[in-house]
Amino acid sequence: MNRSERAVITRRPRHPSSVIPPHPPSPQVAAPLAGTADLLAQWMNGKKPATTTSTRPDHGSGLRFAFYGRTSTVRHQDRVSSQGWQRDMADELVAGHGQVVAAYFDAGTSRRIPWRQRPQAAQLMAAVSGPGSVIDAIVVGEYERAFTGTQFTTLYTWCTRHGIQLWLPETEGPVDLANRDHRALLSLLATQSQREVLRARHRVLAAMHNQATQQGRYLGGRPPYGYQLVDAGPHPNPADARWGRRLQRLAPDPRTAPHVAWMFRQRLAGHSVASIARHLNERGIPCPSSADPDRNRHRTRGAWTLRTVAVILANPRYTGRQTWNRRATGSEASASTPALSAKAAHPALVTEQDFIAAQQIRAARTASDGRARRFALAGLIHCGVCDRRLDSHWNHGRPTYRCRHGHTSTQRAGQERPKTLYIREDHLIDQIDIRLEEQVSAAKLEPDRTRSTRVATALRDSRLFIIYDSAGWRLEEIDSS
Structure with missing residues (x-):
C-alpha cells in the first residue's frame, strides 16, 4: 500500500514536556563508544559512512511511538533476544516517520x-x-x-477513540480498517494467530499422550501421596541431554507409602472411607498437605478428609502404571483422551486386582435379608437449620434421614453443634402422601412401584422438596433461577 493511501488519524496536541523517556539499556550490555558503533554498522551493511557532526537522534520531529512486545514464557524463551528482534522490526517500520519514545514488553504472559x-x-x-x-x-x-x-479490533477501536494510530509491520504502516485490503489482511492474521495456538496445543497434547502411554514418562505435577520423585536418567532428546536435563520418575516414599497400602487394605476389608479418614486422624498420620507442605502451599495442612482418602483410593498410579489427563477440562478434555501407560512405570503400592476390587466397594450395603438398601427421598430433604441436604442413613432395618450440620465421621464427637435432626422415611411418607393426594393418585396407576417411590416421583414431577427442622416439615418449590 502506498504511503499516500494510509489513513492518518487526527491527533490532539500534547504538551512536549511530558514525553515518556525510552527504557534505559540493559545493564549487562556496555554502551558503545559514541560515533564508532554507527560507522561500523554502516560498514558491515556495505554502506558508505556518512559525515555527520552529531549522532544524537532528533526527538522533536515526526510521530512519537510507544513500542509493545510480548513473550509467552520466561523459562523457555530468552527475553533479551525476543524483545530485541521485535524492537528491531518496530524500529525499521517507523524509520523516517518518527521515534520510539517508550517501550513496553510483557514477559511470561499468554496472548489469550x-x-x-x-x-x-x-x-x-x-x-x-x-x-x-x-x-x-x-x-x-x-x-x-x-x-x-x-x-486487535478492540484495541483499534480504543486507539481511534483516543486519537492515536496503531502500526503493524504486516500493513507496513498505520492500520486503517476502512481499507478493504487491511480488513482482509487483519482477518487472515487473526485466523493464523488462533490456528498457531490450536496447532501448538494439539502437538503438545498428542506428544504428552504418547509419552505417557508408550514410555510411561512422568510428565510433571505433584507426586501422589506415598511417592517421591527420583532421577530417571538423561533426557531422551540429545540436545536437552547435552544441556543437563534429566527425567524423573515416581518411587515409594518410605514415610508415606505404608499408609497408602494400609488404606487399600482397610477398604478391601470393608471399612468405609469415613472410618479410614477417622482412624488416620486418630493415629496422627500427617495428611498430604502436612507431609509435603512445599508442594501444597495452597492447602490448609489440616486433617484427613473424606475427599482426600477417596481421591487416593481412586488413583490408578498406585498400581505402578503411569496416567495423564484423567481429569482434563476445557480444551484438554476434547483434545486428548485419558492416558494409561501400557506397562508398569514405577513400583506399585497395590496390585491391579486389589485396586479394581477397591473401586467396586460402595457405601450402600445390602440388608440382612440380602436386599439392596434404597432411599427414595435421597436429595429431596433439606435441613431447615443449616440448609444442607439430609444424609441417607439405614437404622434398625429401615431407611432414615439425618443432618449433623456439617459434622462428619472423620471428626471426634463432642464438638458443639445444633442437635442432630432425624426422621424415618416411612413416617414422612405417611404425612406427605396426604398432602400430595392428587399427584400421587395419578402415580398409583403403576402398581409395580412402591409407595415411597411414587411419592418421590410426585415430588420431583411437581418440582417440590422438603424442608425439615425441629418444628416439623414443609414443602417448598425448587427455585429454577
Whole structure:
C-alpha cells in the first residue's frame, strides 16, 4: 500500500514536556563508544559512512511511538533476544516517520490474556489515556506476538477513540480498517494467530499422550501421596541431554507409602472411607498437605478428609502404571483422551486386582435379608437449620434421614453443634402422601412401584422438596433461577 493511501488519524496536541523517556539499556550490555558503533554498522551493511557532526537522534520531529512486545514464557524463551528482534522490526517500520519514545514488553504472559490484564500493556494504555501524554502511535513488532482473536479490533477501536494510530509491520504502516485490503489482511492474521495456538496445543497434547502411554514418562505435577520423585536418567532428546536435563520418575516414599497400602487394605476389608479418614486422624498420620507442605502451599495442612482418602483410593498410579489427563477440562478434555501407560512405570503400592476390587466397594450395603438398601427421598430433604441436604442413613432395618450440620465421621464427637435432626422415611411418607393426594393418585396407576417411590416421583414431577427442622416439615418449590 502506498504511503499516500494510509489513513492518518487526527491527533490532539500534547504538551512536549511530558514525553515518556525510552527504557534505559540493559545493564549487562556496555554502551558503545559514541560515533564508532554507527560507522561500523554502516560498514558491515556495505554502506558508505556518512559525515555527520552529531549522532544524537532528533526527538522533536515526526510521530512519537510507544513500542509493545510480548513473550509467552520466561523459562523457555530468552527475553533479551525476543524483545530485541521485535524492537528491531518496530524500529525499521517507523524509520523516517518518527521515534520510539517508550517501550513496553510483557514477559511470561499468554496472548489469550486481554491487553488490560497484561501488566505492561495495561501501563501502556494508562500512559496513552492519561493527562499530558505525548504518544502519537503504538507500534508492535509482530501481530501474532501481540494479538489473538478479537483483541486487535478492540484495541483499534480504543486507539481511534483516543486519537492515536496503531502500526503493524504486516500493513507496513498505520492500520486503517476502512481499507478493504487491511480488513482482509487483519482477518487472515487473526485466523493464523488462533490456528498457531490450536496447532501448538494439539502437538503438545498428542506428544504428552504418547509419552505417557508408550514410555510411561512422568510428565510433571505433584507426586501422589506415598511417592517421591527420583532421577530417571538423561533426557531422551540429545540436545536437552547435552544441556543437563534429566527425567524423573515416581518411587515409594518410605514415610508415606505404608499408609497408602494400609488404606487399600482397610477398604478391601470393608471399612468405609469415613472410618479410614477417622482412624488416620486418630493415629496422627500427617495428611498430604502436612507431609509435603512445599508442594501444597495452597492447602490448609489440616486433617484427613473424606475427599482426600477417596481421591487416593481412586488413583490408578498406585498400581505402578503411569496416567495423564484423567481429569482434563476445557480444551484438554476434547483434545486428548485419558492416558494409561501400557506397562508398569514405577513400583506399585497395590496390585491391579486389589485396586479394581477397591473401586467396586460402595457405601450402600445390602440388608440382612440380602436386599439392596434404597432411599427414595435421597436429595429431596433439606435441613431447615443449616440448609444442607439430609444424609441417607439405614437404622434398625429401615431407611432414615439425618443432618449433623456439617459434622462428619472423620471428626471426634463432642464438638458443639445444633442437635442432630432425624426422621424415618416411612413416617414422612405417611404425612406427605396426604398432602400430595392428587399427584400421587395419578402415580398409583403403576402398581409395580412402591409407595415411597411414587411419592418421590410426585415430588420431583411437581418440582417440590422438603424442608425439615425441629418444628416439623414443609414443602417448598425448587427455585429454577
